[in-house]
Amino acid sequence: MQSFEINKSDLLKIQAALDGSDAELKNVLQEYHSSEIAILFEKLPVEARERIINILPADLASDVISEMDEEHNPGELLVGLHPEKRSEIIEELDYDDATDIISQLTEEDQQEILADIDQEDATSIRALLNYDEETAGGLMNTDLIKVNVNLNKKGALDEVIRQSEEMEEFYTIYAVDNADVLQGIVSVKDIIKARSNSLVGELMKTDYVYIKADLDQEEVAKLISQYNLTSIPVVDDNMRLLGRVTVDDIIDVMEEENTEDILKIAGVSEDEELSGNWIEAVKSRLPWLIINLATAFLAASIIRGFNGTLEKLTIISAYMTIIAGMGGNTATQALAVTVRRISLSDLSDKQAYNTVLKEFLVGLINGAANGIIVFLVALFYDKNPMLGLVLFLAMTGNLIVAGLTGAGIPLILKRVGIDPAVASSIIITTFTDCIGFFLPLWLASKLLL
């Protein structure tokens, strides 16, 4: 199973279904996991979101809403619903999720929503609303199993079973057939709440995320994070259950991958131990610096080629370092955003194209803005408007190159199967140094001499 990305065909399918009857729409929605619907919501207008939430059963609707990104306003969506449907959905939400969503709303909307729901739930949510979102209180869930220290074994077990009936996510149990082939997942809660003649096969959910044993750990981490899973079953090619990966197993993987990303962007070998000694650090970094030195000689050879220009106009020497440096920083900004984005989810061709286009635009605008400043400095300090024009053009041109390479190179590397973070700032700034030296010198040689 690959992590989900919106592609045109999914979107067209949903949009077509939105033109049809509720039954048709319901049918199409069944093909998607709640977190996939949450992602599709990003591309749908509010009316379409509301219609879908109204069609879905409350438990699924609450999953979708809790998995929506904060920036897409899940709270607003709730406010627009019929109060009865809304209360049903909120009662299905975990308290911490409900609190996060409700906290985004106005005081008035909060009161209205809390007045409608079960008063015990409302009290819990009101209590959680008092904590700062970025603290343990804002993260915590009040849904837990607790027993009195004075209970004996039987009393404690009875309590555990009684309380687990209330708990959304107690424990995932895997339902298999006689050949150990995975058939579905079922929660302890579902078993405890079932009628006594129910079979596991009738209780289980057959819509779940699973993975093959050879899936790369980075993909496993993406899936667990994207689908908000606490565990994910691992199967062989015949769907036989091999084991499960739990969310705590991927914490270390995530930290490792994040460290690698930061180090590679900064031109440090990914396997340098953060707490390693200086010998390891020299071994890990010197090769990158020597590559950088070679590329710096390349950039410097451009300066040598304009020796005549420099002799006549030494002032350009100071300005060209500014333009090259600004290009390096702009490229690093684009690189960091793009590499991080690729790390968190795979980009479709369309998204990749849009990313490069965005960075081109950002480079153009930031280039022009900074270009105007250097123009003004050259005009008022050096009293040289033509020099100002040269610097304006060079700055704009170099920051466009910076945006294009900062976003484009990691995306190209990803397409050809190379780790995009290898496009470290050392590699990217070679381009911005070369162009940053060439443009002012060349333009000066044409326009000023």
Add this chain to the structure above:
Amino acid sequence: MQSFEINKSDLLKIQAALDGSDAELKNVLQEYHSSEIAILFEKLPVEARERIINILPADLASDVISEMDEEHNPGELLVGLHPEKRSEIIEELDYDDATDIISQLTEEDQQEILADIDQEDATSIRALLNYDEETAGGLMNTDLIKVNVNLNKKGALDEVIRQSEEMEEFYTIYAVDNADVLQGIVSVKDIIKARSNSLVGELMKTDYVYIKADLDQEEVAKLISQYNLTSIPVVDDNMRLLGRVTVDDIIDVMEEENTEDILKIAGVSEDEELSGNWIEAVKSRLPWLIINLATAFLAASIIRGFNGTLEKLTIISAYMTIIAGMGGNTATQALAVTVRRISLSDLSDKQAYNTVLKEFLVGLINGAANGIIVFLVALFYDKNPMLGLVLFLAMTGNLIVAGLTGAGIPLILKRVGIDPAVASSIIITTFTDCIGFFLPLWLASKLLL
């Protein structure tokens, strides 16, 4: 509760206890959580580690070993133990942890260890050893609860209870007194395995990690990651149980904090949405670029100050860009490693001092190595040994400054309570640009003209 860091007094206490009797040592060890002992092991010789493992009960010893960093060779520690103790410890380990540790050993040691343990365990571990460590198979645990689809409610519940007796981490239950004050934690497994007249108060563990509701979410994430917890209880000032934070709640926190780190190092505002449009991106990045432009004018004013030198020796213009650029890259390397290290754990004063010392040394050596290369280029290409000397000295000097500022500035910011990642490459490279321009120009004006 703060995340744990080794300090001198803990280490001295353990070292003193190591000189005493087993009983004394055992007494001192009781003050530490298993993951704290794993961290203390980093500073202890192998014989001390072995003695401690031998003294600890098998379940605690297995916790310590599974929490040791791979680089400190938990496998070697196992090999050195008495086979009986070793088998006891391995049987307490989760299969995935046991596999990770055993996979580091030689084929011969692996066979010897697996021959000694329970054959069912050995078969499971052998199966896991076949998977690549970096795939789902390498991450997964075979310890799970599964039921046949044809079981009815009672059959399924009996199976769940039967299998949970075997499961290490089924679910954490909180033991409270009549006033809801947290007394300890107990697992479902412990309750099921208990004699029927046991009280919860006798079964519970009283050595556990808990947090207050106002703890910053970043600290919560560090604790959960450092202590390998699946959940952590949240209490008020009177130790009354308020709720719990589960590991899946902190996945998003971790991704968020990691994204912020990468963006800030690259000079992008931490709240720029990765998938935001170009308007947001310009708003988030232009202010940093304008700060950079101001600092670049500062660096360029140094060049202007040496106009006379530049007119007589235009070649220095090309070289000074190389020296400034190399300084920028060296500083970014030191910055990335230091910021990442601070993010993952708090550094003691001693560790902070050592980090700066290390980066000074790395800057010195990488500076001298690259300095020799530029010296040779100046000697053979420009036929100017004095120029070579100037460049060697300037390169070495600038890379030392780069190492000192790249490590020192984020550490100082952390000490005064500012986010260390704000020491973005934009700020740090101001230093390396200024020194990178000043040193070659000044040395050239003294030695070459």
